[in-house]
Amino acid sequence: MDYKQLVIDSGMEMFRRKLTVSTWGNISIREPETGYIYITPSGMDYETCTRDDILVYDKDGNLVEGYRKPSIEKNMHIWMHQARPDVGAVMHTHPIYSTIFAVLNWDVPAVTEEFAQIIGKKVRCAEYFLPGTDELARAAVKALSDSMAVLCVNHGTVCVGRDIQHVFNVSTVLEKACQVYYMAKCIGEPKIIADKDVEDMMVFAATLYGQPKK
Numbered sequence: 001m002d003y004k005q006l007v008i009d010s011g012m013e014m015f016r017r018k019l020t021v022s023t024w025g026n027i028s029i030r031e032p033e034t035g036y037i038y039i040t041p042s043g044m045d046y047e048t049c050t051r052d053d054i055l056v057y058d059k060d061g062n063l064v065e066g067y068r069k070p071s072i073e074k075n076m077h078i079w080m081h082q083a084r085p086d087v088g089a090v091m092h093t094h095p096i097y098s099t100i101f102a103v104l105n106w107d108v109p110a111v112t113e114e115f116a117q118i119i120g121k122k123v124r125c126a127e128y129f130l131p132g133t134d135e136l137a138r139a140a141v142k143a144l145s146d147s148m149a150v151l152c153v154n155h156g157t158v159c160v161g162r163d164i165q166h167v168f169n170v171s172t173v174l175e176k177a178c179q180v181y182y183m184a185k186c187i188g189e190p191k192i193i194a195d196k197d198v199e200d201m202m203v204f205a206a207t208l209y210g211q212p213k214k
């Protein structure tokens with residue numbers, strides 16, 4: 001697997017899905033065999049990024065390869081990979097509806113069945129700190145806990161998953177849930193899915209949904 005190219009392709013996909021604008025947003029993907037973390041450079045257009053622009057770090061955060069300045073959220077990515085061995089990719093985005101809740105400093109509860117299945121009971125807001133700081137990185141890891149996503153206040157989202165495709169699912173489902181929750185709140189009081197039902201749906205999604213595994 002060409003992880004450098006996968007990071008570049010994922011950056012363009014993030015842009016195409018309108019999960020961010022311009023050069024904002026960043027991605028890291030962990031190579032299972034080596035534990036190396038491939039991460040986007042700071043402030044570069046994904047359309048013009050080449051494989052040489054991607055940085056590679058080991059699991060302890062030491063630079064293995066690359067000469068560019070890394071994403072300012074590099075430590076957030078590396079610390080999330082360290083805290084969550086089940087996670088193979090991390091994506092930080094600035095999508096509109098998720099950011100509305102980040103601006104309000106509101107946690108997002110399970111309001112749609114797909115959110116319940118793929119994300120869980122809620123997405124928490126991390127304590128506010130300036131972008132790119134170690135304080136924000138620590139707060140985001142803490143608020144992520146065992147969840148699949150976290151909101152950075154006045155800023156955007158960080159979503160995690162077992163691989164980058166999974167992260168795109170989490171990010172898209174979170175953005176849609178935020179849009180639905182926002183619109184529902186405009187005309188009434190949304191019903192939140194009970195914790196027990198969320199637990200049942202998570203088990204269903206993990207074991208019974210889709211075609212049988214061969």
Ligand SMILES: [Zn+2]
Binds near residue numbers: 092093094131156
């Ligand atoms: Zn950002």
